[in-house]
Amino acid sequence: MTSRPVPTATEHGIDITDHDWWRSAVVYQVYIRSFSDGNGDGVGDLTGLRNRLGHLHELGVDAIWINPWYRSPMIDAGYDVADFRQIDPSFGDLAEAEQLINEAHRVGIRVIADIVPNHVSADHDWFHAALRDEPGAREKFIFRPGRGVDGAQPPNDWLSAFGGPAWSRVDDGSWYLHLFAPAQPDLNWEHPAVRAEFDDILRFWFSRGLDGFRIDVAHGLVKDPALPDAGAITPGTQHTKPHPAWDQEGVHDVYRRWRSVADEFDPPRVFVAEAWVPDNERLARYLRPDELHTAFQFDFLRAPWRAAQLRAVIDDSLDQARAVGAPSTWVLSNHDVVRAVTRYARSQPNHLIESEWDRARWAAEQPDLALGRRRARGAALLQLALPGTAYLYQGDELLLAEHEEIPHDRRQDPTWAQSGYTDVGRDGCRVPIPFSGDAPPYGFSSHEAVDPWLPQPQDWSELTVAAAEANPNSALWMYREALALRRTVFGGVEEGSADxxxxxxxxxxxxxxxxxxxxxxxxxxxxxxxxxxxxxxxxxxxxxxxxxxxxxxxxxxxxxxxx
CATH class of the missing domain: 2.60.40.1180 (Golgi alpha-mannosidase II)
Known part of the structure; x- marks a missing residue:
């Protein structure tokens, strides 16, 4: 695997006195399993990421956000964490993570990691103790007796985000809550030990130079203590209707506490929230001055390619963020949603687009990928021109489309099985990205014959980084130019009238x-x-x-x- 040389420490470096960098930063999301494989086993890792820092530096990003890199059984691609203080061996080790942070800083790139506070892995020591029913262990999770005859029915009607019930029964007949996979038991954030543990995890990583965290399921954590039934959920409304498991007032106490931990460090560390809430007024509550710094603007991601809907989303976001003195945070793609090229390649509805809805229409409507790529280029320049922060997903700069034809026996996303094999899930946006060559693995791996953990399409040879480098009209060159221009032509309006x-x-x-x-x-x-x-x-x-x-x-x- 080849890569461009990384500039030396004397040429570049982050400005540690710039405490407000996050207000206008461009952040590149690294889905580490699919970014670059440095050891040749078919899975992306820290070695591969370090080898590709030159690509990110030339792109011109201010920071990278790395999806979970912790020790995990990988039931949900690392979002089932068994140990927050260790790097999973498939990615490297703690020393290499520290090396990555230092090397990225030397080339002017800050590093944000993922933190997963809503749940842990069923392989976590705490949950092993809970299954053994050790004194006090179950209180760190949400265990309840069942309903009906002999407690054979779940405690309430809540559903998993991946499909099926949100409760699983253990050998003694009690039930535990998992709002995602059964291997991801939800934590009880009313328990003081849970809060203290995450305070310590934050300090552990901040003391190693990490610049911040993206908070997974930031709207979760605290549940309505009565655990009432949620009632029927109409498809397409899961992000717009109140739910007793989401967006409860208690989460704000957690984030005030986290903000105080982040402010202990010099420079202060930062947070970005993944918060799916009913509206931007609710989202703004997470961004009050003593809580989180930024939160993803998912309405922008879900907006169809229609001017009226885009304007409405932009106006609403800017108004609500302005009310609490926070920047808006714009995103077009990530590891959980259908890639922008594919969303824009089909007819555009008059409503916000949910990925589940989009995937359900694939069989009935073929994509026009040339049209999707044209629109994705246009959306990218719109995103990068808006005031606030912008997040790019790896492969955006190559105009990658969703891989819709992954063989069913290669699918990894728990959504596929938990939906009863009706929803193919998120694997299509997580396929390893191509760097060079005419056939898989397209320079993704240091081993030319490796079969990547998810299969790549056979027609990506013209979408590699190397092919884009050779084409001055490519999206890669457009992104580089736009990021450079963003600093100069919009830099002067970031002070005072940034929003x-x-x-x-x-x-x-x-x-x-x-x-x-x-x-x-x-x-x-x-x-x-x-x-x-x-x-x-x-x-x-x-x-x-x-x-x-x-x-x-x-x-x-x-x-x-x-x-």
Whole structure:
């Protein structure tokens, strides 16, 4: 496996005095199992990531977020954590994690890791003790007697996010809660030992130089103590309706405590929340000055490629974040949702898009991937022009589409089995990314003959990093240029008016706004539009666009000329 040389410490480095870097950062998500395999076993690892720091440095990102790297049985790709203080051997070890943090810092890249506080692995020492019914052990989890004759029915009607009931029964007849897989028992966050344990985990990693954490299921943790029935859940409303397991008031006490831990360090460490809540007003509560720093704007990710819906999402997000003095955090793809190229490659509905809904229509509607890639390029320039922070998912810069044809016997996501083999789940967005070559593993692995942990498509040879490097019109070059321009053309408006935009056009299918002297025009419609006079184009999502005509499915950044 080859890679570009990483700049030396004397050429670059993070500015430790910049405590507000997170307000406008571009963060690259590293799904470590699928980023780069350094030891040739078919699974991405820390060696591979360290070898590819040059790619990330040249891309121009400010930070990386790494999915769980802790010791785990990997029932849910590492989100079932058995030991938060050890690196899983498939990825490396603690010393190499510390090396990665130091090497990334030397090239100006901060490092954010995933923390999974809602649940642990069934292989965690605490849960082993709970199954043995050691004194006090079960109180760290949520065990309850069942209902009905002999307690044979679950304690309530809650469902797992992966499908099926959210309760499993143990040998003595009691039930434990798992809002995800049965191998992921939920913790009881009312227990002081649970809160103290995570305080210590935060300090453990912050003291090793980690710059922050992405909080998995940040809206979970605290449940309604009565554990009432949730009632029937209409498909497509799981993120918009209240639920007694989600978004309870008690989570805010947890995050005030976490913020105080983060502020113990110099520079202060930061958090970004994965919080699926009914609306942006609820989301803003997580971003109050004494709680978390940022939270993903999932409505933006779920918005169809339609100007009216995009504008509504942007306005609502900016209004609510502004109310608590926080930046909005924009994301187009991640390891849990259908990739943007594929979402945009089919007809666009008039409602927000849930991945389960999207996957259910695949068989009935074939994708137009060329159209999806054109729209994804346009969406990327829109995302990077908005005030606040932006998260990129690995492979976005290559315009990777969802791998829809993974053989069923190769699927790894628990959703596949727990849905009764009706929902193929998230594997399609988690396929190892291609770096070079004409056939799998496309430079993903140091071993050319290895079969990656998830199979790659046979037609990715033109989507590798090497192929993109050779094509100045590629999305990779567009991303590099956009990230460099973002610092210069929008950097001057980050102070004082960082969250201010002025809408300048709302005609059918058009999204256009001004930030300072910059104008951003997005055409989601079906007809060309004429761009305003007195402006100069800096970048276009379609590299063939150079004049005053903006084609459909295209975004441009314009600068207003001095008159």
């Amino acid at each position: 201010e935009i002025e809408w300048i056009d709302d005609s059918d299918g058009v999204l256009a706004f001004r930030r300072g002297r910059m104008q951003v025009w997005v055409n989601t419609g079906t007809h060309e539009i004429v761009l305003p006079a007195g402006t100069r184009m800096l970048i276009a999502s379609d590299p063939t666009v150079t004049g005053q005509i903006l084609p459909p499915d295209t975004t441009v950044w314009l600068v207003e000329e001095d008159i």
